[in-house]
Amino acid sequence: MLKVDGKLMPDRLQGVFMRTLPKRLAILIGILAVVFLCVDAYPRSGSEAETAEVGEWQFLWDPGHSNAVTDTPPEQVLHASNWTSMNEHTMPPARPRGAALAWVRIDIPQLGWPIPAVLVEKSSGRDVVAYTEYRKLFESDRKYRYTMNELLLPLRAEDAGGSLYIRMQIAEEGAGIVQHIAFGSFYELLTVYLTRDMLDIMLGGSFVLIGLVMLVCAIFLNRNYLKPWMSLVFVILSIGLLVVSYSPFLFTLYPAYGGILQRLFDVALFALLPSFLYFFQTIFGKGPRNIVFYLGRFQLAYSAFCLLLLLLNVLTEERYFSLYYLLTTTVLGVLMLVELLTMLGCSVLYSLQRNKDALIFNGGLAIFAGVGILELVLYYASKEQYDLYWWKWGMVAFVISLIVVLGRRFVETHNQVLEYSKELEMFNNELQRAEKMEIISELAASVAHEVRNPLQVTRGFLQLLGERSAVSEKAYIGMALEELDRASGIITDFLTFAKPGAENIKTLSVSEEFRHIEGVMTPLASIHHGRILLELEPDLYVRGNSSKFKQAFINMIKNSIEALPAEEGVINVRASKENGSIVIRIRDNGMGIGPEELKRLGEPYFSNKTKGTGLGLMVTFRIVESMQGTLEFDSEKGAGTEATVRFPEASE
Template sequence: MRLFAKTLHLTIVLFVLCTACGAFQASAAGQHAPRELTSWQIQWGSPGEDTGQEVPLGETQGWIEADARQGTPELPKGISSAWTRITLPESQYTSPAVYIKTLYALHVKVYAGERLIFEDSRSYIHDNYSMLIPLSTEDLGKTLYIWTATLQDRIGIKDRVIVGEHSDLLKDYSKNGLADIVLGGAFLFVALVLFVCTFYLSKEYFSIATALSLVIASTGVLSITYSPFTYTFFSYLGPVSVVFFDLALLSLLPALTFLFEKIFGSGKFAIIRRFRKFQVAYSLFCIACLILNILSGNRLVEFYYFVSATIVGFIMILQFILLIACVILFSLRGNKDAITFALGFGTAALTGAVELAWYYYRKGNYDLIYWKWALVVFILSLIIILGRRLALNHQQVVKYSRELELFNNELQRSEKMEIISELAASVAHEVRNPLQVTRGFLQLLSEKSSGDEQKYLFMALSELDRASNIITDFLTFAKPEFEKISLLSVLEECKHIESIMLPLCHLNGGKMVLEVTGDLWVKGNSSKFKQAFINMIKNSIESLGEDGSIHIKAYAKGDKVFIHIKDNGAGMDPGVLSRLGEPYFSSNKTKGTGLGLMVTFRIIEAMGGEVRFMSSKGAGTESITILPLAEAPEGSGS
């Protein structure tokens, strides 16, 4: 019990101490928390050259009030410099500093009273400064004077000024624009990986993937070179960053249009292709102006800024409107790629168009912020489209491979058929003649013989007849054309075949059902027609077991006649089923020659039809014969 009481007492003491420390820390933090300054005063410089050497300490006239919520005031015509004065608050900071997140200028001087505490100058067109200026404790309560000069249409502090401890402000200062660097680096990595993968794609997708890689890489370069982080911590790379920014922008626009053209086509009147050619020509013109400006030592900087920023901005807005209109048309037609593209590009284009419009409405007094994140959505949509195209291409390759395999099997079958045809045509007639002569002499001898001798002669005659039937099959296969073609009534032919095969079916313990729907007619030879179906029905009869049945069904569908022969016999496995009709292949019979179904196939093919088989082991077999439907003869009662 005492141990419990001591533990409770110690817990209460620790709780009170922690609460007191927390309150003390909060109080300390409240005393030294950063302070935001949202208002200051501005005085425009003289129209002549103003170097910012003389600080306007005692001047009270000419100062105008400025507010962070209203942005920088509009720069008067003919004026390129300005003074800004900010009254620093008195506070107990041990290491004070002032943090200005965004300041528009090309030349900057900062004075604490008359003392110069910061100075920087840029020879390239990027007027976005981010500054963290250390102060001394004596500077608190004084007036901070900031001299700025520019060649553009905006100048001065964009948003609030923060005064606080240097260590606290350093965190925000170092993170300003860092996310843009990370995002740009990710874009460049993805573009590099995609570009390497393009060499493993087909020619059709190589140009699409290359254009997509260029779009992603250009976006990454734009994100890095537009970030204030680059110009704040790597100011010596400023001139190179500006050049790369312009090159990336001039590459992105035609690459994006080219990618759109490759995915969706040139559009009506080839407007997409023509616009892309215009963009390529104008980009080359801007690059030529860039080179001339560099060679002239930035003497043409204002003209180059006009052609590469102002005019390109309007071209971007026109491009966004054009592509959005085309995407809407394609989406209305049900194009899935267009719908995906519309979601991604619509987000990016709408964001970019709104930001550009706002940029020009504010006369340049605005930094483009959201376009980078909108482009992430757009690039994801492009990757989805490319992935979907590759997936569809893979499915087509698989489909074509299967069709090629089927075609190859059919080709091999045709080659085998051709070999048998040539063999039958060259041998059958030569073999049949001596067989007939031999049979005649044997028949004469059998009439004059008796006993076992006559029995043996009858057996020889039977085997000769069997050989003759095989040769007849050969001749039928070699020349399946019919000597006499006529209109055949499927009902009458099937009844005749049923009357022929019904005794054999009963002999094997089976039954046969005939069902013919409608008045069906086909063109062909009656004897060949019967031969083909007798072969198939005979195979079904031989596969029957106990309580076997054969169902023959015929009907018309469209311009075709379908004849089904279905049995409940032993059936066949897929390996046997795929080889049906091959020369010398017998499915279930040990004494068969394998020519019966081969002849059947040739007869049906000669009639312009086809035969299909469906079977599974132990579940029977069904043959489906498809023949062209012929017009019924006059007076048939059809």
Template sequence: MKAILKYTIFILLSIVVITSISPTITFANTEESASKIRITEWQLHPGNDEDNKIPPADGWITVKENEKEPVLPKGTSSMWVKIQLPAEFDSHAGLLVNKAYAQNVFAYINGSMVYESIRDHYYDVNKFVIPLDGPTNETLYIHLVNETGNIGINGFVFGDYTNLYRNMVLQDLPDIILGAAFIFVAAIMFFCMIFLKKVHVSGWKSLSLIILSLGCLLILYSPFLYSVYEEYGFLFATGTDLSINVLFPALFFFLETIFGKGKFALVRIIKYYAMSLITLSTIGLGINIATDNAYYSIYYLVTTTLFAIGVIGGGIIFVGLLVIHSLKKQKDAIIVSIGFGIFILLAVFDMFKYYAASRNYEFLYWKWGIVCFILSLVITLGRQIVLSFEKVVTYSKQLEIFNNELQRSEKMDMISQLAASVAHEVRNPLQVTRGFLQLLEEKSISNKEKNYMVLAINELDRASEIITDFLTFAKPQLEHVTLLNIANEFKHIGSMLIPLANLQGGKLKLNIPDHLQIQGNSSKFKQAFINMIKNSIEALEGDGEIEIKGYREDNRVVVQIKDNGIGMTESELAKLGEPYYSNKTKGTGLGLMVTFSIIEVMQGNIVFKSSKGIGTEVYISFPAA
């Protein structure tokens, strides 16, 4: 899954590089081959859609390139444009119109129509090349008609028709490349859904739909298709409407997956609103197609109005959601905010250049903003999947630990029941046997018999100690709980074990502050630590050092026991505390079991760290009194 996300991000970054290089090359070629003669002055005459094919005789307004266009009268739905062509030109010449806002375009020279474009849809951005023939100075008239009232024209380049047409096509090629790349990424993501778990499918599917709809929008809203395949313009416009319908709900499905339904379920409300809008829009679109655009104006007005309301409301909720979660320092919200912020900044930069250039400007940078925004969504979804995977791994580890603890608890419970049932009964005959062996030892004459008796008594004492450990484990509850000063307790422990450590050739260092106090039973506390410190002394195997430190950490008292003995492997550490497991030749493992039980009853925690040949560290913590 991580590999899929890496490839997706790599493809998106490749898109940024391609789209940043392509416009530069394309526009450079356009300027080089098509700017032989640039028309810098033309004339306008506002009209209405009832104008005939004859241009008006007077009332023309002169417009110069890079100047602000004149404000047309309200309700203007048509406009005439008059352009004086150069005095001489070849028979294969043409005039590139870089941008014209109109549904219908007609061009005339000497009353004869030389170009015509009639659209049955509301996409009104035109980019075209008018073919020109003739060796004399001529006047070209262009008649623009647009029922929506959005009408205008700018950017005229005169030159060879073939070169102009080729460069017109190349200008819009980055949009096609970018859109196709988005569709390709969405297709890969749809394919990869078969490898996802059900919990991740919803977010992945909605993100795939977002990328797919944006790719379709970039392609279907580009003038390239309407210029080259004009006869399919209605299909392209319909596809644009459907892409917008998919984008809006998909975005809020994704937001709900990442951030939840939001306060007062606002995200879910907008999602349902978007779903209702897409249903209504699709039905209206079907009716419009069936009636041959008879109700297109009504459909366009209703869907545009409802969409604008949804965009405004959804945009406010979206921004508010990002702000709220970003202030909470949620990383997903910060990542999406950065991507969305870059998109907004680049879009604002485009608008600034648009108005600075008197609207004679091609919007470019907002597309890079879309790439950044999509990239932030991909990263966010990737984080969600990775975090979910880490939760599963953590849960698995916790489950394994729980199972180990359960097994250990079952073993201890079994031993506890066994100890409670037989310990007392076994200890009594042992004591009687020991007493008679002592009498026999006193009456023995030969040293050999005495040695046998001493050996037997020692073994009985060892058996008695094991029985004592059984009883301690079987009844771990504390009696006579008092306030314990850790330093005082370790003074008694040290007085008993320092001579033992010295006898073994090691050193025992105590560094316990006087102010550390806990609640517990003094004898049980000493028993637990004597067991652990004796283990450390026996692990020294001669010269070595055992350091015992105490300190307070938050609301707990921590005792650290560190030795430089033989150490243990990870597998040995994992078995510590299990019954009948011991690193000693004659050990039973019951000593550490008793120690664990005492520490557990005193609400303490114990952690072992060890390396073979280096030594062992033990951290025991108790609630501070």
């Protein structure tokens, strides 16, 4: 039971809570994804016609080997003649010995905008400084190893026809030193700049918010739901932190916190993989030969090792960064590929077993793994110069699938609990009924014989008195005899219930037995303006006692006759063979009974008749049970009642 404001939440409301919360989270993420995709697409298409893009620039290794930052580019750079033309796909020339700094020169076109500016969507280097020929535009002095920069630099009208110089420290050469250069209106480029990077912040922040909401909701969860829920919380939080800390926007806007953001990215990556594997394990199991379990254990240990390396890297001020990068980026990337492919293979196996959760998980994982693997291949193929972009949208699709799978699992678990509760209630009712039957059976066996003998003696003396009594007294003696006969009938029912006649068991022909029953019950049916219609398939046989078989069905048909309406009533008796069983159905068009009364049929002393004791139907249940059969009733007020009896088929 859940507690809300200190009060217990009913099971029904708890079930609604379990079912709706994951679905709402999935819908929320889906809506955010659609909005972000629309926002992401709009500024690019709307601003291309109003900007001037540059596809080529010049590259130069710093000839002076000086790290000093001046107000204008050095003279040897302004007058250098060995500039090399490049684009985002070409490699820079070989690095001269001892050279660490490089220059990029971009020709400034005619500036026809009121407030001109230039947008460099990516420049790969540290300690970036931007100049025109006569002034400094931008300076970034980073103390951490994050080489991605995004520059939006305002220009002046007199800068037209000149050049833009960008100096940076390059650790590793590769294509894409500078990418996507565009000149245009400052406000138009600012819109592109903010929208493009704010998208990552909004998307990542949404993941973080959803993860925190789920973390709060975990307080109200039952322990049985806690493990998969918390693993999904860590997956979503890790993804959100990865998206936020990967964007260059925060590094550009808050350069002083860049080191913290970079380490936050590493921690989120280390936490994502073991959380992901554990979630898979809690939902689908340990995988073939426990492969997912062992991978999860190994990844947990390796992530702990990476956290230790991160701590050492910080304490040593990145003195051994190359080793740290190898173990936490290159090796971890390979492990990620292996784990994604392993989980994808396992989910495919589960999907082939028609597991719906596996199909949903497989769809989300296929999108994420496909996009992630493709981008990782492009990243390493481009010597780590490829700008990872589409992976976050693969993450959105995958997280939605995870939430849907977890929601389905919660609903399934809740339905199982309800089913177990119903079965427990049914078993409890059966136990109570069995105890009642046992008590009545013992009572009948111990008392019935002793009571019948005095009744018979009393009846004999009353008959003698009736022969000698006056006419006026004979009516009273007749009434007494009728009541004694009724009491004797009740005792007989008690005896039948205590021992429903296991003797004289033989193979009975259903059609022959019902012909005798029809002959006995037709006069009673005629008195009540009813008819008995038999529809019996040939060659139907059961094992039992003939007299008790007749007694059981006479009781049921008698009840149907007494329930017939004042106008013409019909009682249909059908017998057929179904799946190796003999099925006998008795249906009338009488008044019917309600669901509450239907549940109590067969209980002792429960009857709708004025003088009924309920023992007749109780005896009928006992006889059917002694013949290894089952008896069920289906009824509706004003629509009649149908009794269905199933017996094991016997051979002729």
